[in-house]
Amino acid sequence: MKDIARHAGVSQSAVSFALNGRPGVSEETRDRVRRVAEELGWRPSTAARALSGEGAATVGFVLARPAETLGVDSFFLQLVSGIQEVLAERHLGLLFQVVEDVADECAVYRRWWAEHRVDGVLVVDPRSADPRPDLLDELGLPAVVIGGAPDERHPGLSTVWADDAGAMASVVDELHRLGHRRIVHIAGLAGLAHTERRIRTLRAEAARRGLGEVESVTTDYSDAAGAAVTRRVLEAPAPPTALVYDNDVMAVAGVAAAAELGFSVPADVSVVAWEDSALCRMVKPWLSALSRDSVEFGRTAATELMALLDGGPARTVRVPVPRLIERDSTGVARSGGA
Amino acid sequence: MKDIARHAGVSQSAVSFALNGRPGVSEETRDRVRRVAEELGWRPSTAARALSGEGAATVGFVLARPAETLGVDSFFLQLVSGIQEVLAERHLGLLFQVVEDVADECAVYRRWWAEHRVDGVLVVDPRSADPRPDLLDELGLPAVVIGGAPDERHPGLSTVWADDAGAMASVVDELHRLGHRRIVHIAGLAGLAHTERRIRTLRAEAARRGLGEVESVTTDYSDAAGAAVTRRVLEAPAPPTALVYDNDVMAVAGVAAAAELGFSVPADVSVVAWEDSALCRMVKPWLSALSRDSVEFGRTAATELMALLDGGPARTVRVPVPRLIERDSTGVARSGGA
């Protein structure tokens, strides 16, 4: 900046005013300064900017997952990709960290906050008794919770969520229409907010329709868990005629497990995967799946965070309800399903 | 820090010396300062540190992939996870960015450099005529190239690589032993260095053994491409008896495509996937695959980068050769394979 000032024949402050669109310099000077800056390939030092109170031009994203669990999961990469798209427009950086659990995640937030490393964070995998919103409130760190339910207890946090309840209802609706009466839900991690929301909704919808046996089994999202639970429920005395899996990986593993037990899909048992991906079209039969646009989800979340950073109010935004794509793994229930 | 100085009854400089392990303060004072800092929950402001010449305490990682391509790929997430593990020990941040292509990637490096945002970068997917090493050399940005071949033209860059040539040789070896003579390699992206290395090695190994027909077809790593190429080569007059896929996704899609054409695996055609993952055990038959430890790969790369940041010399490190895990998709060639 000193160089620019010299080349343009003005003071450093004038340069600062000119480049930041602040009043106090003539349009003519502003243009000249801009040109010189361009020529010299100047870019503001984020460190200096941050130090003089402008914020770090960075947002944080923590993924709390044991390293081994980071398997075949397209969701997060797509989410991040969408986030980036929006952040890049403003040249905001994304500080990314993978940790073991939520406690570590909180520690990371504290550190980032103390070190003034980030201006805000994106929180994923909200839980039922989640310490993170409280912490972020306490730290005053702007944050967007991705995938949480609207939360009135933390008016400072924005929320971007998909309507799992509506999606689950549509699945139950369709399965009921196809004659299914015994549905088992192979759910995700027990603590997660959306897992519990799906479980509650399934129960409610089943009750509303007078379906007898619905069951939700929580898992760790792994293919192994998907296969194991599938075997267990299909070997029970009165096996279900429909299985709803909370992710694509478990659904695929489940179909394989069912086949081994002599169950054919969809003749003997229908399968729905929550989360559509290439995976769903890589197995036979192609899996019916709940599809949503994860990239767009990320875009929305990032947009909300930027609004928050600009001083806007916290908001709760709902992305479109995941839509059930019917492929070949769902069909009319065997023997009336009763 | 001012607070600490006041509480401890010393000057700010003394505090700085004490906390950074610099000489110039007594052990007693050092301890006292440390205690006070602890009590006050002090953490250095990275911005201030960076501004006074200490570096940004951050390394960069750019993934040049169109958003849609970010599908079912466990490799990168695992790699990043390994990287993090090492960086976290030193409280180094990871600035992550997804861009469309290499040109954009270069632009990101330039920006990060100009903004003093990162102390070094990790480069993935090296290409055959890659502009990045030159750029990084020019900028003087410490960098580790992940997955490249040793490169004497850029003595400033460290390289961490897996021996694709050795791995490919072992695959050809095994397939040859099983009686296969016609092998098709469904390769990855044409420009990538490791793609070309694998193609060259396949050709060389085939020639060495007098195998006639080997072919490598480059793709975009997608399931669609995997299926399409598989159909094409299997419908040819003299179809191959063995298929080597450059990733797990294409292999799975390929097996499905083969089945549709009436080819049974491994009776009619053997399949090897380059990259082992849960996916390989989610289809029938389980896929034989080249397995490597991607998390460890990430750890190694991060370790090398830190060595570079500490002023160490650039090095070339080879991680263990991927090992062929034989499962159920490989077998003796049909009708002698000839």
Place this chain on the structure above:
DNA sequence: CGTCCATCCTAAAGCGCATTAGTAACTAAT
């Protein structure tokens, strides 16, 4: 007893930017 050197510490400068207070020139109002 004075000199020299360590040791332990302080004062002050500087990193690159934003910002506030201040100045000079010029215009409009009294």
Place this chain on the structure above:
DNA sequence: ATTAGTTACTAATGCGCTTTAGGATGGACG
């Protein structure tokens, strides 16, 4: 012609830290 107001700029300060250049004290040594 004096004052107030406006515009276009400059000087100077501070953000939180590191680092360099001293300053004070005390012990060893001639």
